[in-house]
Amino acid sequence: MTFYRSTNNRQINSKRRTNLFLLLFIAFFLAVLSKLFVLQILDSEIYRTAAKKQYHSKVILNASRGLIFDKNMNLLVSNTTKVSIAADPNMIDKPDSVAGLLAYIFGKDKQEYLDKLSGKNTSFIYLERKVDLQSVKGLDTMSIEGLIVLKDPSRNYNYGQIGSKILGLIDIENKGRSGLELEYNDDLSGKDGYIVMQKDGRGNKRPDLEYPRKDPLKGNNLVLTVDVDIQKFAEEELESGVVNYNASGGKVLVVSVKTGEILALASYPTYDPNNLKISDTAGFKNSVLTDIYEPGSVFKIVTAAGLIEEHLLDRNSIVQTEGGTFDVSGIKVKDSHGFNSMSFEEIIEQSSNIGVMKIARKLGPEKFYKYARDFGFGIYSGLDLPGENKGYLKRPVDFSSESLEFLAIGYQVMVNAVQLSMAYSAVANDGVLMKPYIVKKIIDPAGNPVKEFYPQRLRQVIQQSTSKELNSFFIGVVQRGTGRAANIENVTIAGKTGTSQRIVDGKYSSGSHNSTFIGYFPAEDPQILITVILDDPKSGEFYGGRVAAPIFRNIAQRIIDYKGVSNLSQPDIITFKNNEQTTEDVKYTAGNLIAIPNLRNLKLDDAVEILKEKKLKYEVIKDDTMQRSLKSASPDNVIVVVDQQPDINESVEYDEKLIIKLITRNCKPDKNEQIKVPDVINLSLRRAINRLIVEGFKVEIVGSGEVITQIPKANTEQKPGTKVILFCRNSD
Structure with missing residues (x-):
């Protein structure tokens, strides 16, 4: 009986174990099934995407940056290909060996590479950036899993340090960092493309044809107003002057008087962008724009211009100069x-501080401030380069008892070299202040114009008669006064000297100076202006007429030798090389060409003025076959240019027989209709005004330079004679 019960229990236990195993198996099966359902149904897209990422990757195709040319189409900046070395630290089996190999190839410390390869929390790290292709020829990346060699676009500055302050630099990511590379980065950058790569079973990558390829778009090119030969003259003579006079630095600016074009811009110390060194950092800034200083006697232009314009003195008016010693609010001033x-x-010719201080009182604070402001001091010049410091100009309400006198001789005011240059250019240009600019046009990779920049007249600062009188004063400075070292045989020079004490340890130092000379030529028909500033010369000489004027003379003489005296007053001609010049992006042919300006829809008087400025001959042809209806509030007819030959922006060969034909019509007023306001945003102020007047609108201007906003808005219908307010870039 007992035996039977034991056997029965064993059978029951065995059955229970079988049932338990069966239940466990069913549970396991359901768990697996559930997991498969999640993986294959619910999360299928996630894992499908992850799988694609393992076998597909997008490779960026870098766009080539645009090229930069000087005004004569000399190639200043081009593209080159460098190489970058990268790694996936997780894939490097023998980091010590890899680090040793890289240290041997690049001549660096092995530990530097080991430190980078120890970062296992990243799958990509750069080991070297932008190295020459030649230097990696000994590196066999195919045998080192996890090591990557990438092509990396870079820049080649074809003239080395020449023009480096203008051109600027790019950063490691091929983006503009300074200069024109930064200011016009969006135009130069282009757009990157991409290609999708597929990895096969052996790990080799190849393009996946199922995905579209997007080719990169090259950036647009810049054509500058700069002449690389004149730029070279400026940099060489500036460096020589800094060395000869033991100065800490210096600046030179060369400007086309009639147009405001920058022909050269230089500062010292400088650098070679192709071979940067840690010690070069002091030379990176463009001190022509960034540095401001108390200019000294070159600021006497404000007082002299104001007194002549207001008819408060004539050239022969006698002023008591106190034997060379004068007291101003307890401060002793000496000549x-x-x-x-x-x-x-004589006060201007000999740069008498006492004389200018005394005659400035006749002008008074309010008018002095007005003329200083009108000449462009205390406001941005608008030059299309980054980093300008607008300086400081006291308002009359902030004048102290001696401010007027010291402002008159160039103290208690801070200016930059561009502001000074444009103020003197205004005197040379019949009293008209021009906007400085350094980019002549933007062209696409095929050479077609994208955007062109034209001379912009900001305002008439002084009358033509006043400018002529000042011009004769400045000729006297060079022929009889403090600027005699600037004299050049057979060319009449006009100019002004300036010397100011620098502040050292919080006070003016008699042993530290800024030395300036600003001059232009030929004085009978001024074309080119040169500003020279030396920082703290220590050779024993420090007066502007003795250290800056000789540098001016050397630069001016080289320009005259280069262009020829008879060609100084010729129109601005684009001179191409005798042979055909080809780059990877642009092709140009030989010839002497000049770009014809757009004169359509301008009033005849304004069109003629532009042609006269460019020294181009013209012929006016009246078209009486069709009278144009001009919706104008003015009762007077307006003669408007409706067509021109040669055509707008057409490049034609220049010679003395070239005649620009202007086809004009007499536009009659019609007050009965409402008319659409034209869109003048981004136009120069002159063109905006002309377009609005031609269409029958009155104009109110706020600021100066390029139009950025207009009221009423473009394309809204308004009555003839409605006032359109233009807000310009340099509004204050």
Whole structure:
């Protein structure tokens, strides 16, 4: 009986174990089934995407940056290909060996590479950036899993340090960092493309044809106003002057008087962008724009211009100059010469501080401030380069008891080299202040114009008669006064000297100076202006007329030798090389060409003025076959240019027989209709005004330079004679 019960229990236990195993198996099966359902149904897209990522990758195709040319189409900046070395630290089996190999190839410390390869929390790290292709020829990346060699676009600055302050630099990511590379980065950058790569079973990558390829778009090219030969003259003579006079640095600016074009811009110390060194950092900034200083006697232009314009003095007016010593609010002022009295003209020629201080009182604070402001001091010049410091100009309400006198001789005011240059250019240009610019046009990779920039007249600062009088004063400075070292045989030079004490340890130092000379030529028909500033010369000489004027003379002489005296007053001609010049992006042919400006829809008087500025001959042809209806509030007819020959922006060969034909119509007023306001945003102020007047609108201007906003808005219908307010870029 007992035996039977034991056997029965064993059978029951065995059955229970079988049932338990069966239940466990069913549970396991359901769990697997559930997991498969999640993986294959619910999360299928996630894992499908992850799988694609393992076998597909997008490779960026870098766009080539645009090229940069000087005004004569000399190639200043081109593209080159460098190489970058990268790695996936997780894939490197023998980091010590790899680090040793890289240290041997690049001549660096092995530990530097080991430190980078130790970062296992990343799958991509750069080991070297932008190295020459030649240097990696000994590196066999195919045998080192996890090591990657990438092509990396870079820049080649074809003239080395020449023009480096203008051109600027790019950063490691091929983006603009300074200069034109930064200012026009969007135009130069282009657009990157991409290609999708597929990895096969052996790990080799190849393009996946199922995915579209997007080719990169090259950036647009810049054509500058700069002449690389004149730029070279400026940099070489500036460096020589800095060395000869033991100065800490210096600046030179060369400007086309009639147009505001920058022909050269240089500062020292400088650098070679192709071979940057840690010690070069002091030379990276463009001190022509970034540095401001108390200019000294070159600021006397404000007082002299104001007094002549207001008819408060004439050139022969006699001023008591106190024997060379004068007290201003307890501050003793001395002239380097001790005249008891001087004429107004002699005060400017000999740069008498006492004389200018005394005659400035006739002008008064309000008018002095007005003329200083109108000449462009205390406001941005608008030059299309980054980093400009607009300086500081006191308002009359902030004047102290001696401010007017010291402002008149260039103290208690801070200016930059561009502001000074454009102020003197205004005197040379019949009193008209021009906007400085350094990019002439933007062209696409095929050479077609994208955007062109034209001379912009900001305002008439002084009358033509005043400018002529000042011009004669400045000729006297060079022929009889403090600027005699600037004289050049057979070419009449006009100019002004300036010397100011620098502040050292919080006070003016008699042993530290800024030395300036600004001059232009030929004085009978000014074309080219040169500003030279030396920082803290220590050779024993420090007066602007003795250290800056000789540098001016050397640069001017080289420009005259280069262009020829008879060609100084010729129109701005694009001179191509005698042979055909080809780059990977642009092709140009030989010939002497000049770009014809757009004169359509301008009033005839304004069109003629532009042609006269460019020294181009013209013929006016009246078209009476069709009278154009001009919706104008003015009762007077307006003669408008409706067509021109040669055509707008057409490049034609220049010679003395070239005649621009202007086809004009007499536009009659019609007050009965409402008319659409034209879109003048981004136009120069002159073109905006002309377009609005031609269409029958009145104009109110806020600021100067390029139009950025207009009221009423473009394309809204308004009555003839409605006032359109233009807000310009340099509004204050």
